[in-house]
Amino acid sequence: MPESWSLRPATQADGVFLGDMVVEAANWRPGAPRPRHEVLADPDHSRYLAGWMRPGDVGFVAVAGAELIGAAWYRTLPRTDPGFGYVGTGVPELIIGVKAMWRSHGVGRALLRRLCDAAHAEGRARICLSVERENFAQVLYRTEGFAVTRSGISRDTMVKRLG
16 A cells, blocks of 8 residues: 555545545445446435536545545535435535545545635535444544534434535
8 A cells, every 4th residue: 555645625626536525435344345337326425426516526545556545525405305414505515435444544634624624714614424323434533623512313313514
């Protein structure tokens, strides 16, 4: 595995890779992963990709050499089609995925920070996400200033105030 990696802005051409990262995020648990086609056909997941890159979509991709290794992006979803972590009109919801072999190498933290910085620079006051309660990524989110604002049966909605 290369030691160095970098971040770059996501482009419209990254849509397929963002789909890969939705699948990574959905399959965070070790064991039998859900097949790609099943995850991406699920409206709960496809709403984060449909029509990428539409106005208001912002994202970053982590790259090691020629390999894409992770991505984080946000969308502002309407109240009529909310995501897992929807908290209100105009609050973008972030999605993050990192290839398994690159987890615990600082990639997710760097993506998260860059995305929050971009949201703040865009004038956003808050950013939100949803995470399954047992997902180890919840520790990352807490250390980066996200707080649980709503608890569901197996997942929490977290919000970070920007600025």
